[in-house]
Amino acid sequence: MDEHIEQPRRRTVVVGAVVGALVVGGVALAFVLGRPDGAVAGASATASAASSADSGEGAGAATTPDEPGATTAGAPVPDEAPAAGTGVDPAAEPVAVPPLSDVAPVVADGSSPASPAPGLTVEVVAVAPVAVTGVGPGEYAGPGVAVTVRVTSSAAEATALTSPAVALYAGADGAPVPPVPTDADAAPLPSSVDPGASVEGVYRFAEPDPRDAPLAVSVLLTPQAAPVVAQGFRLG
Structure with a gap:
């Protein structure tokens, strides 16, 4: 071809x-x-x-902050909200309380109940900072302390509380804190407590000096009963 x-x-x-x-x-x-x-x-x-998948960015590799239960790296974890205080401070130093009667006192630890006589228990429910205002010439007005005391009876009959007295002491030397009995919110214990019942009283005092001093509360229900001295308080 x-x-x-x-x-x-x-x-x-x-x-x-x-x-x-x-x-x-x-x-x-x-x-x-x-x-x-x-x-x-x-x-x-x-x-x-x-x-x-090859680059490690598959679903579920990371949780976005908008998803339920997600946390952001470095975000602080909120502390639990603190419970309402009663003024009890286990670290508070003992306060020297002067003798209140010829009967030896019953010492209570903070708000723990104490029995000054058969059928009666006493509790210092709270020691709290408040503003107090005395009524009358020369009465104290300013920062203060409210002390709430509860008395419970398990006796078979009503128990007389003969002129119950509540006092507050501050510092290692037990300096008496001035009371403000004319404050409008003061409500002393009643003169008796019924069988199986509880009664409360609120007592007002001036602010201790210094304010963060350890505090002790004394409660005398009758001259024949033992005084109750509750130690271990401090203003919050």
Whole structure:
């Protein structure tokens, strides 16, 4: 076969190859364009998920602060809200309380109940800072202390509380804190307590000096009963 016949044949082969490639490309394009959007999106999502898994950013790798129970790194954990105080301070030093009667006192630890006589218990419920205002010339007005005392009877009959007296002492030397009995919110103990009942009294005092001194409360219900001395208080 001579050279003049071979050249047209080569051109025919080349042209055929080009046409074949164009046909295949057109079919592939038509196939892709004809697929539903969900299939394309699914393929994209699958590829994205695989990429995320490879990079360690898959779902559940991190918790956002908006999710329930999530915490932000470095955020302080709130402390529990403190309970209402009664003025009890176990670290408070003992206060020297002078003798109140010929009967030895019953010493109580903070608000723990103490029994000065059969059938009676005494509790110093609270020692709290308040503002007090005495009524009358020269009476004290300013920062002060409210002392709440509870008396409970388990006796079979009503028990007389003969002129009950409550006093407050401050500091290691037991300096008496001046009372403010004319304050409008003062409410002394009643003169008796019924069987199985409890009664309370509120006594007002001036603020101790210094304010953070340890405090002790004495309660004398009757001259025959033992005095109760409750130690271990301090103003909060």
